[in-house]
Amino acid sequence: MTDLRREEPSVVDAEEVFAIDEHVRWVGLASARGKLIFSRMRTGVKSASPPGFDEEFLTLAPLTLLGVAERFSPHLQELEAVVSWYGRIGLIHSRLGSQVIVISIDGNGEALLKVKGWLENKKAQLRKNSRNTKKTGPGIEAKR
Amino acid sequence: MDADKGEIRVFGKRHVAIDAQSLCEFLDSLVGTQVGEVIMHSLEYHLGRTEAERFKEENPQATLNDLIERFVEADRLSGVGLTKVSMSSNPQHLALIEVANPGTKGSTGATKSFVFSWWAGVLSSQIGRELDVNEVWYDKQGNIARGRLIERQ
Numbered sequence: 001m002t003d004l005r006r007e008e009p010s011v012v013d014a015e016e017v018f019a020i021d022e023h024v025r026w027v028g029l030a031s032a033r034g035k036l037i038f039s040r041m042r043t044g045v046k047s048a049s050p051p052g053f054d055e056e057f058l059t060l061a062p063l064t065l066l067g068v069a070e071r072f073s074p075h076l077q078e079l080e081a082v083v084s085w086y087g088r089i090g091l092i093h094s095r096l097g098s099q100v101i102v103i104s105i106d107g108n109g110e111a112l113l114k115v116k117g118w119l120e121n122k123k124a125q126l127r128k129n130s131r132n133t134k135k136t137g138p139g140i141e142a143k144r
Numbered sequence: 145m146d147a148d149k150g151e152i153r154v155f156g157k158r159h160v161a162i163d164a165q166s167l168c169e170f171l172d173s174l175v176g177t178q179v180g181e182v183i184m185h186s187l188e189y190h191l192g193r194t195e196a197e198r199f200k201e202e203n204p205q206a207t208l209n210d211l212i213e214r215f216v217e218a219d220r221l222s223g224v225g226l227t228k229v230s231m232s233s234n235p236q237h238l239a240l241i242e243v244a245n246p247g248t249k250g251s252t253g254a255t256k257s258f259v260f261s262w263w264a265g266v267l268s269s270q271i272g273r274e275l276d277v278n279e280v281w282y283d284k285q286g287n288i289a290r291g292r293l294i295e296r297q
Binding site: 032034060068 | 185186
């Protein structure tokens, strides 16, 4: 239903996500407007879903899950991630900078904790980069 | 409208009269205004694009003005409101859509996308550039909703 054309540069590289843990199977990234940025299986891992399904899923489903869960944010703290388990495979959905990431892992609690830690660090890094860009952005330079 | 059949058709396409304002508000309450806007955009952009492509298939000689006239009339008949479309060559302001007496009132969330993303889909399919809804504002006093469409960044 959604236009699947790629729209903007990614805030993260798939290889960086695969490097978190060997149990990471797949990673997908979409913009906050629901546009697919990439969908990538780890080399040698067979997808459990039919062709095209992951891409279609990425466009609106993670945003919807996050939107529902974020309703609690004013009363709790900022939402870190939404995790869903399917038998032996887990999906971790999270906002990452201006984009939305979904990471699939082979059911493993240690890998889940590693992904959670990686997300926290990556979000902090993106926030820092964003602040630095604002401080040294072209608009400010031009005024000097 | 064919009351005997319980059927509403606008230029041949079946429609159902619903309370669109309530639908938009419910969606926003479910997923938040930011996500509600994106979900509604995805749906309406797709529908607008599909409708425009169908119209061009059925009317291959039709100009962009013919298409706009037809869809402005469809807006009027389906209760969206009285629509006016102004096109420009400025990429920062490719189209201005004005809807007097709009069926949905508001400038955020799903309401923002309900009418204007549909028009973004219609016009994108015809001018070969991807349009996005940049800004929507509702003039309560004049009861007019306005949406600015720009080239997608």
